[in-house]
Amino acid sequence: MAERYILVTGGAGFIGSHTVVELLEEGESVVIIDNLSNAAADDKGLPPALKRVQDLVNEKHRKRLHFRKGNYGDRKILDSIFTEFPIYAVVHFGAFKAVGESKQVPMKYYKNNVKEALSLLKAMNAHGVKNLIFSSSCTVYAEVPPEKLPLTEDSPLGECNCAYASSKYFIENILRDVTVSDGQWKVMSLRYFNPVGAHHSGMIGEDPKGIPTNLMPYIAQVAVGRREELNVFGSDYPTPDGTPVRDYVHVVDIAKGHVAALKALPAMQQSFRAYNLGSGVGTSVLEMVQAFERASGVVIKTVMKDRRPGD
Ligand code: UD1
Numbered sequence: 326m327a328e329r330y331i332l333v334t335g336g337a338g339f340i341g342s343h344t345v346v347e348l349l350e351e352g353e354s355v356v357i358i359d360n361l362s363n364a365a366a367d368d369k370g371l372p373p374a375l376k377r378v379q380d381l382v383n384e385k386h387r388k389r390l391h392f393r394k395g396n397y398g399d400r401k402i403l404d405s406i407f408t409e410f411p412i413y414a415v416v417h418f419g420a421f422k423a424v425g426e427s428k429q430v431p432m433k434y435y436k437n438n439v440k441e442a443l444s445l446l447k448a449m450n451a452h453g454v455k456n457l458i459f460s461s462s463c464t465v466y467a468e469v470p471p472e473k474l475p476l477t478e479d480s481p482l483g484e485c486n487c488a489y490a491s492s493k494y495f496i497e498n499i500l501r502d503v504t505v506s507d508g509q510w511k512v513m514s515l516r517y518f519n520p521v522g523a524h525h526s527g528m529i530g531e532d533p534k535g536i537p538t539n540l541m542p543y544i545a546q547v548a549v550g551r552r553e554e555l556n557v558f559g560s561d562y563p564t565p566d567g568t569p570v571r572d573y574v575h576v577v578d579i580a581k582g583h584v585a586a587l588k589a590l591p592a593m594q595q596s597f598r599a600y601n602l603g604s605g606v607g608t609s610v611l612e613m614v615q616a617f618e619r620a621s622g623v624v625i626k627t628v629m630k631d632r633r634p635g636d
Contacts, residue, residue, distance in 0.1 A: 330354045330410040331587070332454075334397035334445065335418030337361060337372040339531040340460065340520055343580040344416060345390065346529070349382045351584050354389035356410050358403075359419065360396050363534055377528045398441025400448055407452035414456035414590065415449060416583055417442070423538050424464075424489050424635055431488035438492035439499075446503060455510040458586045461497055461599065463518045463572075464490035475572075478516075478599050486635060497599065504596030511593050513586045518572035518603035520579045531576075540613060541573075548623045555625055557610050559632035568610035569636055572603040 331348055335341045336357030348355050361372055371392065379387045391410070395402040397419035406412070420438045421427065427434040449455065466476050467484040485491040497514050504510040521541040523530030530545075536552075537543040546552045560567040582602045608616075614625050 328354060328411065329413035330356050330391075332406060332410070332412045332415045333357050333418065334415065335359055335420065335460075336416075337374050337392075338363060338418055339533075340517070340576055340579055341416075341418040342374045342378055342529050343524055343576045344418070344583045345378055346381055346524065347577070347580040347584050348416075348587075349378075349386040349390060353587075354410075356391045356393065356406055356412070358393045358395060358397050358406065361394065362421075374529055374532075381524070381526055381528050396441060398444035400444060403445065403448035404452075407448065407454065412452070412454045414458065414587060415445070415454060416458045416460075416587070417445065418460045420460065420492070422489060424487050425538060427487045427489035427492075428635070434488040434492050435495075438489070439495050442496050443499070446499070450507075455507070456587075456590050457500070457510070457512045458583055458590075459496065459500060459512060459514045461514040461516045462490065462493045463516050463601070463603070465494045465497060465516060475603075475605060476601065478601055501597050508596055510596050511590045512597045513590065513593070514597070514599040515579075515582055515586060516599055516601050517579055518574050518601070520576045521573045522575040522577065524577060540571075540610060544614060544617050544625055547625050548617065548621055553626065555614065555627045556630045557614075557627050558630050558636060560629045561632070564609055566609050566611050570607040570609050572606065573608050573613065574602060574604045578602070578604075 331353050333341055333345055333355055336345050337359040345355050345357060366372055375392055379390060393402055393406060421434050463476065464485065465482050467481040469480060483494055485494050500512045500514060504512050531542045533542055537546060544555055547555050557568055559569055562569050564570045579602050614627060618625055
């Protein structure tokens with residue numbers, strides 16, 4: 326393969342770091358841009374996740390990984406990256422993703438997720454880079470009655486209930502419009518369900534700053550004693566054990582999905598396609614806890630609470 330680079334925004338994050346490993350192992354060269362807003366940094370200001378990614382892959386791959394710290398919409402940094410590296414495609418993860426917070430401070434989400442994405446698209450356009458894999462979410466789907474499940478790519482979209490979901494939905498619309506205006510664009514939007522888990526090496530995983538809002542990192546922090554107990558939000562849902570059911574999908578499967586999407590770009594018939602990335606299997610909160618207990622041998626203390634708003 327002639328040398329080409331993949332620009333990964335948010336590559337120090339949970340899904341981003343796992344995808345970078347898969348890309349490197351596929352022989353791709355990678356430039357990460359990340360402002361480390363949700364990732365730890367060492368005393369040199371570098372994310373430990375990156376160091377671990379370097380340790381995980383062999384020396385040959387390691388040399389093909391570059392990191393630039395900054396906002397993914399920062400035109401100056403983007404111009405310098407696009408000038409320095411022959412970027413073939415952008416894999417765009419960078420975004421805020423806390424649903425609850427997005428309800429409290431929607432403008433922060435629209436600025437970071439939508440405005441910065443526009444800036445990224447403008448820079449890509451200016452440098453003639455028109456291949457994009459976009460990190461979307463199942464939250465772009467409108468609520469449907471249970472008999473219409475599972476959600477397929479043709480299920481109705483919109484009616485988003487928070488700024489986070491709207492931001493993903495708006496960006497998908499922007500991307501669709503951009504591809505209609507210029508057929509040279511090839512865009513794949515990957516709508517994830519609930520990504521969980523960690524690389525089998527145990528060297529990278531999900532380690533959010535502050536109190537986790539998602540289930541799996543919360544369970545993990547209870548398991549290692551960082552948190553006392555897990556609040557289970559709701560036990561009166563119409564599900565077999567009363568706790569909410571989700572489609573959890575392993576993060577490495579999601580990462581491999583991005584590699585597959587990248588490979589499929591050149592043969593795309595349309596300029597824009599969306600794909601669901603899920604397992605197709607529903608699992609309840611208590612089943613998740615039990616599975617974690619079985620795998621780790623640690624008992625997770627749980628406390629039943631009221632339903633979480635927005636769930
Ligand atoms: C959430 C977001 C979704 C986002 C996804 C990944 C909401 C409503 N949705 O999905 O938009 O794409 O994260 O970032 O927030 N739970 C507990 N105790 C906890 C944490 C979670 O019982 O401490 C339960 C929740 O009520 C839910 C399930 O675990 O039923 C999964 O929660 P979570 O990991 O936050 O994912 P989602 O809510 O599905």
